[in-house]
Amino acid sequence: QKEVEQNSGPLSVPEGAIASLNCTYSDRVSQSFFWYRQYSGKSPELIMSIYSNGDKEDGRFTAQLNKASQYVSLLIRDSQPSDSATYLCAVREANNLFFGTGTRLTVIP
Amino acid sequence: DTEVTQTPKHLVMGMTNKKSLKCEQHMGHRAMYWYKQKAKKPPELMFVYSYEKLSINESVPSRFSPECPNSSLLNLHLHALQPEDSALYLCASSQVGGGRFSEAFFGQGTRLTVV
Numbered sequence: 108q109k110e111v112e113q114n115s116g117p118l119s120v121p122e123g124a125i126a127s128l129n130c131t132y133s134d135r136v137s138q139s140f141f142w143y144r145q146y147s148g149k150s151p152e153l154i155m156s157i158y159s160n161g162d163k164e165d166g167r168f169t170a171q172l173n174k175a176s177q178y179v180s181l182l183i184r185d186s187q188p189s190d191s192a193t194y195l196c197a198v199r200e201a202n203n204l205f206f207g208t209g210t211r212l213t214v215i216p
Numbered sequence: 217d218t219e220v221t222q223t224p225k226h227l228v229m230g231m232t233n234k235k236s237l238k239c240e241q242h243m244g245h246r247a248m249y250w251y252k253q254k255a256k257k258p259p260e261l262m263f264v265y266s267y268e269k270l271s272i273n274e275s276v277p278s279r280f281s282p283e284c285p286n287s288s289l290l291n292l293h294l295h296a297l298q299p300e301d302s303a304l305y306l307c308a309s310s311q312v313g314g315g316r317f318s319e320a321f322f323g324q325g326t327r328l329t330v331v
Contacts, residue, residue, distance in 0.1 A: 141319055150306055150322040163280055202317050206258035
């Protein structure tokens with residue numbers, strides 16, 4: 108069983124600040140990494156995928172991957188109250204997708 | 217809007233009932249998944265179908281029975297469930313190409329309560 112670890116939080120940031128979410132994984136073979144956002148009572152929504160080392164930006168979101176350190180992060184710029192949710196890190200191995208426990212983010216107006 | 221549709225959205229069933237959860241996707245994906253999620257926990261994989269064939273069964277009790285009638289449809293048949301089986305059941309799908317699986321897209325889930 109692969110291990111995907113996240114700080115469960117809660118992480119609180121003021122509106123307009125940068126939220127930084129971190130994830131580490133145990134398997135060096137893993138090649139695909141994803142961030143999902145999940146609002147309370149709803150299903151996970153894919154917000155970012157990253158496959159190679161470095162940064163990937165999409166709007167206010169930036170994913171960062173460092174395979175040597177087995178570390179993937181998500182930065183949310185100009186955080187909004189609507190960003191308040193649980194963020195799940197997921198690591199793919201073949202046809203399985205392993206999830207971390209999630210980080211609860213609260214953006215304070 | 218999600219392109220993975222699950223029905224019903226909510227289901228309450230007794231421990232002697234038989235019910236089915238349904239999932240449909242129209243994205244042309246060839247892998248479909250069932251996950252179970254308890255409150256404040258991450259999704260846990262139950263089953264994976266790849267090209268309509270069951271490729272992963274994560275030691276799920278036999279009271280859960282998956283079925284993949286075609287590449288767009290995935291069912292989960294439920295029988296003799298226990299109250300601890302109450303959870304959010306999530307269906308997902310992903311593309312498969314060159315033996316590699318892409319990102320998974322989730323349906324809105326079925327909230328199941330066993331009484």
